[in-house]
Amino acid sequence: MNALKPETRSWLAETGFTVKDEALWFAALTHGSMGEKQDYERLEFLGDRVLGLSIADWLYAQSDAPEGKLAQRLNAIVSREMCATIARGIGLAPHIRISKQASSDGGRDSDNILGDVMEALLGAEFIDNGFVQARGMVHLLWRPALESGAGKAKHPKSALQEWAAGNQRRPPEYELVDRSGPDHAAKFTVRVKVHRVGEAVATAGSKQEAEKQAAREFMEKFG
Incomplete structure (x- = not known):
């Protein structure tokens, strides 16, 4: 039962x-x-x-x-x-x-x-x-x-893409550098870099979220 x-x-x-x-x-x-x-x-x-x-x-x-x-x-x-x-x-x-x-x-x-x-x-x-x-x-x-207006703010990846274009830079490149933990609790580490500007790294529970956080980190450092 x-x-x-x-x-x-x-x-x-x-x-x-x-x-x-x-x-x-x-x-x-x-x-x-x-x-x-x-x-x-x-x-x-x-x-x-x-x-x-x-x-x-x-x-x-x-x-x-x-x-x-x-x-x-x-x-x-x-x-x-x-x-x-x-x-x-x-x-x-x-x-x-x-x-x-x-x-x-x-x-x-x-x-x-x-x-x-x-x-x-x-x-x-x-x-x-x-x-x-x-x-x-x-x-x-x-x-x-x-x-609360969730979703009204521009997505960090979109913001970074527009920032790179506006500053005559190459598009940002995302790279999965590490994946750890079991499938149901995996952690993904992603690096984003813009040629001749710099890079940022973030870890999250999904590849998409790690990319988003890495883009946000990049904008906070270089934007």
Whole structure:
């Protein structure tokens, strides 16, 4: 019987989720390291689309910004890092079903795992209660990010690209210099350099985030 712990069921209800099919939510909180038939991956695939459509709909209704600006904000708000931030804000980590080994490797604080489980919960909400209610959960949990103007600022990589062009420099070059740790808690180190200007290095939980941080570091040093 795939039964949720009482404290997890209470936490889901207090957060705003409505649990009907308990096995669905059990799967949404189960990491692949548990070796069970059902884990969060399929629900995460679905929840990712629920989140994207919910945020796109919100942005379209709230702004007359052009497509490029809307896409920029959408990408920031539905990013893995933002999903992990939301997950930490609601206290998700203790409720993830994950093996002792994966947990000791840092799995409970991995942006990838937290973000994936957060999306899996949205997928479970969609299947159990329909899109309108799932969209309501997105509005509830992502409202601070939307109202804070997340994504309005120019992406660091775009800012660096424009800076290099404006200063008659070659385009920035990104290089993955190191990858360490297990797959579910990997760390990526990226170097960005602009010919005859300099370089900056950053480490993060994904290659994309490391590139973004390296671009930000470069702009702070040389911009």
